[in-house]
Amino acid sequence: MSSPAQQLPPGWTAEWDQNAQRWLFIETATGRTQWEPPFPDPEGMSPGLNPAPSASPPPQSTHHAKRRQYAAGQTQAYYGADAMVAPPGPAYGAVPAQPAQPSQLFTPGLAAEGQFAQQQVPPQPGAQPPYYGAAPQEPEYINAPGFGQQPAYGQAPVAGLADQFSQMNMGQKGLRLFTTNLLTAPPEPLELHRPPPDIILPPNSSLSNSPFANADTSYQRCTLNAIPTSNSLLSKSKIPLGLVITPYRTLKEGDEPVPLVTDTVIARCRRCRTYINPYVQFIDGGNRWRCCMCSMSNEVPQLFDWDQARNQPGDRWARAELNHGVVEFVAPTEYMVRPPQPAVYIFLIDVSHNAIQSGMVATATRTILENLDRIPNEDSRTKVGFIVFDVSLHFFSLPAGATDSSMLVVSDIDDVFLPKPTDLLVNLTESRPAIEALLGRLNDMFQENHIIGSALGPALQAAFKMMSHIGGKIVVLSSSLPSHGAGAVKNREDPKVLGTSKESGLLQPASPFYKTFAIECSRAQVAVDMFLFSAAYQDVATLACLPHYTSGQSYFYPAFNASRTEDAVKFAHEFGEVLAMPIMLEAVMRVRASKNLRMSSFHGNFFVRSTDLLAMPTVPQDLSYAIEIQIEDNITAPFVVLQTAVLHTTCYGERRIRVITSAIPTTNSLSDVFASADQVAIATLLANKAVERSITHKLEDARDALFNKMVEILQAYKASMTAAGAGASAQLAISENLKMLAVLTLGLLKNVGIRQSAQIPPDLRAYAQCLLTTLPSQVLMPYIYPTFYSLHNMPPECGTVGEQGVIMPQPLPLTSERLERHGLFLIEDGQTIFLWVGRDAVPQLIMDVFNLPSYEVLRGGKTTLPLLENAFSQRVNAVIQKTREMRRGVYYPHLYVVKEDGEPPLRLWALSCLIQDRADVLPSYQQFISQLRDKVNGSSY
Structure with missing residues (x-):
C-alpha cells in the first residue's frame, strides 16, 4: 500500500486509520484532521489514497474553524466505523454535499444489507434541537450524517465522495460543550425544565426510525448520555454513573400509552436473556437476530412475522418491540410460578383514643366507603379485609350476601391467631353490603374508646396470616407509637441529640422486628403502605422500614386533625388516589446492560433478592428507583444498551412484562462526557446516596459527601476543560448543561432530610428522607429546588387556560430579594404551597383574593382560598389548582397563608424554601459558590 507522504505539502502528515481503513491527514501546526488529502490528486483516485477531493484545499472559513476536531480513533469510537465508510461501489452514485434530510433516511431492515432507500419520517412533535444549547445556524443532522440518499433516476452523480465527508464534520454533529462561569451566571429556574442533553447514536444503531425507539426520560434516564469507554475516563470526570427508573409512571392527558404486545411471542437472547428491542441486528436473511448486549446470534421465533389477530402474515417492522423503547408483553404461562392472584387489600385501622379524637378513623372509613368503586376490581376478584386495633385486635366477619358484620x-x-377460618378476607363484590355497613358505623363503634396504646406489630402479624397464601397490600392507618406486643418501641426522641453526631441513630430502625417482618412479607408477595398521623413522636424511621423493604410507600400527616377541613381534604384526596391506583403484583425487576457494565448498588423501596434481582410485592405508580453502574472493563462498542424488565401481575389478573430500553453512545472524549451529563438524574442519584450515607454513617458525613462530590466535579472540569488547568482561577467553570447542579446540591444540603439543624424533629426528617429516595425526578426537583412565582404582577394571560392548559407565571430565582412589600407571591415544593402576602399589600388585592377588607384582619396559617367573583381571584385559584395537579403522584399540597410580619415559625418555614438566601448556619448561594471556588482552587488561590 503506497503512502501519500511524499505527495503532501509542507506542514501535513498522513496516518493510516486501521479502523476506518483510510488515510487520515493531520496538519502538524494545528492538529486539525481531515479525511481528504490537502492537495489535488492528479490521478483522481490513487491506490491507497482516499476518494479524490475537489481541486483545491478545503476552504478555511470562520464557520468551519469553530467546528470541533476529533482524532480518528476518537471519532471511530463515538460514531462507529460505519460513519467513516462510504457506501460500496459506484452503483449507488455519489452523494450531494449536504446534511441528510428527514425524508432520506435508511429503511429499517435494508440498512443491514447495505442498501439505502428513501424513507418518509414523520416529524416528531415538540422535537428538540439536535444538541443541548445548539446554535441556530448549525444544520440538524438526523441519524445518518451526510449520506444514505440516492440521486433521482437519470441524475448525474456528484463527483467525489470527499465533499460528503467534508460536510460531515463529526465534531459539528456531536454534543457541543459550552462552558459557563457559576460566579457570574446565577441559577435560572427554567433550566430545570429543559430536556437533558441529546442522545446522539451512531447511524443505523436502531432498526427503526421511530422517535420512540429510545425510552422516554420519564421512564428511565441515565446520568450520562454518552458513556465513557473506560472506568479511568469515568473516574477522571468524577460524575457518578447511574440510572434513574420510574417503570410505572402515571399517564397524564396527551401522554402516549405504553404499547401492549398481546400475541405472547417474546423473543429473548438465549445467553443473556435480553428482550428483543430496536437495537438488535437481523442477520442470515432476517431468520436470526444478533443481541445488542452480548452479540449472541438467536433464532427469530416462527410466529414473529405472523399476525395472530388476523391469522395472516404480519409486518415485522410494525411490531411494537422494534419501534418502542418502552413496551409491555402479555406473558405466557412459563412466566408464572402460579396462576395470577387477585388483588388483596387488608386495612389495619388504629382505633385508640388519639385516632378517634383526631377524626382519622371517621375520615379514613368515609374515604374507603366513597372509593369502593375505584378500587381495581374489573374482574370482580378483588378481596378485602379489615382489622382494627388498639391494645387488642378486632376482626370482622363479612359473610357473602349478608348486610351486616360481626x-x-x-x-x-x-400469640396471634385468626378467630375464624373464613369470612375475614372476603370478595369485595360479593360482600359489598356488609362492607358498606361496617364502614358506615366503624367510627361510632369506638367513639367512646379511651384506650391509649397500639398493638401495631400483632395487627401486622394477623394481617399477614390472613393474606400470606395470596399476597397483596396491607394498608396501615396508625395514630400512635407501637407500644404493645411484637414491634413495640419506646419514645427515643431526645432534643439534646438533635444536631449532633448521634442524630443519625434516630433515623435507623429502633426494632429489628420491622425489617425481619418486611422480608417475610416480601417473600410472601405482601406489600405494606403506611399512613401515619400522630401529633406526638411516632418513630417514622422505624415504621417506614416496612414500606422500604416491601416496595410500599409512607405518608405522614403530623398533628392531623379532621376538624380542620384542610387536613381532612388532603388525607382523603391522597388516600383515595392510593386506593384507586392500579397496582402491579408479584413483581420482580432486573436491569441488564451491555458487556462490561454492571449494576453495582440499588436505591429505593424493594428487597434485593439475589445480586441483581429486585423483589417488589407491588409496584406503585410514580415510585422511583436509582441504580449505580460500574464500568468493569474497556467498552469497545459504539453504543451500549440498558434494559429494565419488570415481570408482574396486573391487578386484573394478567401476567405481563414491562421492558424499558435505552441506547446510549460511548465516547473516549472527556468533553463529551461533560457535555452529555444530565444534571437532574445526577441530583436524583446524589439524593439517594446522601440519604443512605446519613443512615449508615452520620448526617454530617452525608453533607460532606455531597459538597465534596460537587468540588470533585468542578475540579475535574477545571483541570481538563479550561485553560486554568491545575492553577488558581478567578472563575468557577462548569459545562452549560450542569450549571444548575451546584444549586441543586445546595437545595439537597438545605432539605429537611439532610439539613444541619438542631430544630428538626426526627419524624419530619425521616419522612423527608422517604421522599428523597422515592420521588420521581419530575417531583423531586421542586422538592429540593422549590418554585417561586410573583402573582400580583403576573402577565394577564397567566392563570387563564391556553392550549397547554392553565398558563403559569415565569418562575423566579429562589431569593427573598425578589419579595416586594406590596406583593403576593407563591412558593411551593410539591408538598406544601405558601402564599406570601407583603405587609403593604393594597386593600383591593386583599379583598380580591381573600374577601377581607385589609391586611390587618388577614390571618396566617393553613387555609382554603375562596373562589370569588373577580378575575384575579379566579386566576390565582387556577395557578394553585394547576400547581396541585401538574405533577405525577398522589400528593395534594396544603396551602398556607404567610404574612410578612406574621408568626415567626411559619415565616421561617416559607423562607427556608428560598434556598439561595442565607439561613441560620447554612450559606447563601453566593457564599456556597465562593466556598466551592476556594475548595476547587485549593491553597493556590
Missing part, C-alpha cells in the same frame, strides 16, 4: 376480638397479642 366483630371478633382477640386480646392475646403475644
Whole structure:
C-alpha cells in the first residue's frame, strides 16, 4: 500500500486509520484532521489514497474553524466505523454535499444489507434541537450524517465522495460543550425544565426510525448520555454513573400509552436473556437476530412475522418491540410460578383514643366507603379485609350476601391467631353490603374508646396470616407509637441529640422486628403502605422500614386533625388516589446492560433478592428507583444498551412484562462526557446516596459527601476543560448543561432530610428522607429546588387556560430579594404551597383574593382560598389548582397563608424554601459558590 507522504505539502502528515481503513491527514501546526488529502490528486483516485477531493484545499472559513476536531480513533469510537465508510461501489452514485434530510433516511431492515432507500419520517412533535444549547445556524443532522440518499433516476452523480465527508464534520454533529462561569451566571429556574442533553447514536444503531425507539426520560434516564469507554475516563470526570427508573409512571392527558404486545411471542437472547428491542441486528436473511448486549446470534421465533389477530402474515417492522423503547408483553404461562392472584387489600385501622379524637378513623372509613368503586376490581376478584386495633385486635366477619358484620376480638397479642377460618378476607363484590355497613358505623363503634396504646406489630402479624397464601397490600392507618406486643418501641426522641453526631441513630430502625417482618412479607408477595398521623413522636424511621423493604410507600400527616377541613381534604384526596391506583403484583425487576457494565448498588423501596434481582410485592405508580453502574472493563462498542424488565401481575389478573430500553453512545472524549451529563438524574442519584450515607454513617458525613462530590466535579472540569488547568482561577467553570447542579446540591444540603439543624424533629426528617429516595425526578426537583412565582404582577394571560392548559407565571430565582412589600407571591415544593402576602399589600388585592377588607384582619396559617367573583381571584385559584395537579403522584399540597410580619415559625418555614438566601448556619448561594471556588482552587488561590 503506497503512502501519500511524499505527495503532501509542507506542514501535513498522513496516518493510516486501521479502523476506518483510510488515510487520515493531520496538519502538524494545528492538529486539525481531515479525511481528504490537502492537495489535488492528479490521478483522481490513487491506490491507497482516499476518494479524490475537489481541486483545491478545503476552504478555511470562520464557520468551519469553530467546528470541533476529533482524532480518528476518537471519532471511530463515538460514531462507529460505519460513519467513516462510504457506501460500496459506484452503483449507488455519489452523494450531494449536504446534511441528510428527514425524508432520506435508511429503511429499517435494508440498512443491514447495505442498501439505502428513501424513507418518509414523520416529524416528531415538540422535537428538540439536535444538541443541548445548539446554535441556530448549525444544520440538524438526523441519524445518518451526510449520506444514505440516492440521486433521482437519470441524475448525474456528484463527483467525489470527499465533499460528503467534508460536510460531515463529526465534531459539528456531536454534543457541543459550552462552558459557563457559576460566579457570574446565577441559577435560572427554567433550566430545570429543559430536556437533558441529546442522545446522539451512531447511524443505523436502531432498526427503526421511530422517535420512540429510545425510552422516554420519564421512564428511565441515565446520568450520562454518552458513556465513557473506560472506568479511568469515568473516574477522571468524577460524575457518578447511574440510572434513574420510574417503570410505572402515571399517564397524564396527551401522554402516549405504553404499547401492549398481546400475541405472547417474546423473543429473548438465549445467553443473556435480553428482550428483543430496536437495537438488535437481523442477520442470515432476517431468520436470526444478533443481541445488542452480548452479540449472541438467536433464532427469530416462527410466529414473529405472523399476525395472530388476523391469522395472516404480519409486518415485522410494525411490531411494537422494534419501534418502542418502552413496551409491555402479555406473558405466557412459563412466566408464572402460579396462576395470577387477585388483588388483596387488608386495612389495619388504629382505633385508640388519639385516632378517634383526631377524626382519622371517621375520615379514613368515609374515604374507603366513597372509593369502593375505584378500587381495581374489573374482574370482580378483588378481596378485602379489615382489622382494627388498639391494645387488642378486632376482626370482622363479612359473610357473602349478608348486610351486616360481626366483630371478633382477640386480646392475646403475644400469640396471634385468626378467630375464624373464613369470612375475614372476603370478595369485595360479593360482600359489598356488609362492607358498606361496617364502614358506615366503624367510627361510632369506638367513639367512646379511651384506650391509649397500639398493638401495631400483632395487627401486622394477623394481617399477614390472613393474606400470606395470596399476597397483596396491607394498608396501615396508625395514630400512635407501637407500644404493645411484637414491634413495640419506646419514645427515643431526645432534643439534646438533635444536631449532633448521634442524630443519625434516630433515623435507623429502633426494632429489628420491622425489617425481619418486611422480608417475610416480601417473600410472601405482601406489600405494606403506611399512613401515619400522630401529633406526638411516632418513630417514622422505624415504621417506614416496612414500606422500604416491601416496595410500599409512607405518608405522614403530623398533628392531623379532621376538624380542620384542610387536613381532612388532603388525607382523603391522597388516600383515595392510593386506593384507586392500579397496582402491579408479584413483581420482580432486573436491569441488564451491555458487556462490561454492571449494576453495582440499588436505591429505593424493594428487597434485593439475589445480586441483581429486585423483589417488589407491588409496584406503585410514580415510585422511583436509582441504580449505580460500574464500568468493569474497556467498552469497545459504539453504543451500549440498558434494559429494565419488570415481570408482574396486573391487578386484573394478567401476567405481563414491562421492558424499558435505552441506547446510549460511548465516547473516549472527556468533553463529551461533560457535555452529555444530565444534571437532574445526577441530583436524583446524589439524593439517594446522601440519604443512605446519613443512615449508615452520620448526617454530617452525608453533607460532606455531597459538597465534596460537587468540588470533585468542578475540579475535574477545571483541570481538563479550561485553560486554568491545575492553577488558581478567578472563575468557577462548569459545562452549560450542569450549571444548575451546584444549586441543586445546595437545595439537597438545605432539605429537611439532610439539613444541619438542631430544630428538626426526627419524624419530619425521616419522612423527608422517604421522599428523597422515592420521588420521581419530575417531583423531586421542586422538592429540593422549590418554585417561586410573583402573582400580583403576573402577565394577564397567566392563570387563564391556553392550549397547554392553565398558563403559569415565569418562575423566579429562589431569593427573598425578589419579595416586594406590596406583593403576593407563591412558593411551593410539591408538598406544601405558601402564599406570601407583603405587609403593604393594597386593600383591593386583599379583598380580591381573600374577601377581607385589609391586611390587618388577614390571618396566617393553613387555609382554603375562596373562589370569588373577580378575575384575579379566579386566576390565582387556577395557578394553585394547576400547581396541585401538574405533577405525577398522589400528593395534594396544603396551602398556607404567610404574612410578612406574621408568626415567626411559619415565616421561617416559607423562607427556608428560598434556598439561595442565607439561613441560620447554612450559606447563601453566593457564599456556597465562593466556598466551592476556594475548595476547587485549593491553597493556590
